[in-house]
Amino acid sequence: MVTRIQKIRVITLLGVTALIFLYVMFLLVGKKIMTRSDIYFIRLEQRSVAGLNIGTDVRYYGINVGKVSDISINPENISEVIVTVSIRENTPIKETSQANLSYQSIATGLKQIEITGGENEDRTLNPGEFIRAGSTIFDDITGRAEIVAQKVETLLNNMIYLTSRDNTYKIVGLIDQLDEGSRKLDTLITEANLFFRENRKELSSLLKKSSVMVTDISKASRSADNLLRDINETVGSEQMALILNDIAEISHKLNTEELSGLVSSFNNLIAKSEDAVVLFESTFIRGRGNLLRSIELFKETLENLNEFAIIIRDNPEILIRGKDSD
Secondary structure: OOOOHHHHHHHHHHHHHHHHHHHHHHHHHHHHOOEEEEEEEEEEEEOOOOOOOOEEEEOOOOEEEEEEEEEEOOOOOOEEEEEEEEEEEEOEEOOOOOOEEEEEEEEOOOEEEEEEEOOOOOOOOOOOOOEEOOHHHHHHHHHHHHHEEEEEHHHEEEHHOOOHHHHHHHHHHHHHHHHHHHHEEEEEEEHOOOOOOOOHHHHHHHHHHHHHHHHHHHHHHHHHHHHHHHHHHOOOOOHHHHHHHHHHHHHHHHHOHHHHHHHHHHHHHHHHHHHHHHHHHHHHHHHHHHHHHHHHHHHHHHHHHHHHHHHHHHHHHHHHOOOOOO
């Protein structure tokens, strides 16, 4: 006989089981029933929807916002497939948003709806309106494949043009010319190395003499520069300035016809001219040593040039093949 306690335990167990079942059903079904959704449509023209099923997820930038509720053919245009999607209420679907078919898994071939695009300032679509269809992965692959095919075709045409008979002869001729030029260049380099090796001593001596000539010319130039500097200092001295000033005053007096002081000014000019002559003489005596040194350096330079000219005159082939060794 079943006791009262046993009945209470059975009833309690059945009540707890019923509560658990109702809670699970609420989580699985009730929440979806209580959630309000908006209906939108997607028009796919001449596009396969294989792998897209009713109940497939609809994602907005990867977020699950709804489900595919129906897939049908447009009776007014049989090339169009109308996909009805149920999207969570107040989801901001913009007029510029695009609905694309994307793979859930390449292995299974199942597809889903992926909504992308749209700006904040764009108009928000009202429930019942059409979401603009975007491109699919096949469209992207096809477009890229066409571009690759065009590039491959262009490459093959260029290869065919380059490997034609006329271009082949031209390329072979160009290679032969390059090979001949390379041989000539190698021969020229070999002869140049031989020339420098055979005439190394003569060339070294010639370079040394040229260096001495340049040094002598530099010294002579410095001496001449010093002489010109001394003359310039004399011309720019105060005494020369006074002489020029006196000449200017005499010219002014001649122009104003003051003949009374002409004789005295002329005598003063002669006296200062004598002083200038004395100054020039002292300057010349100081610069005479530099001038004589410059003349000696020029003389040595001319002697070196004369010796170099005699060598070239007696044996002009030394510039090309060098002097024969004894």
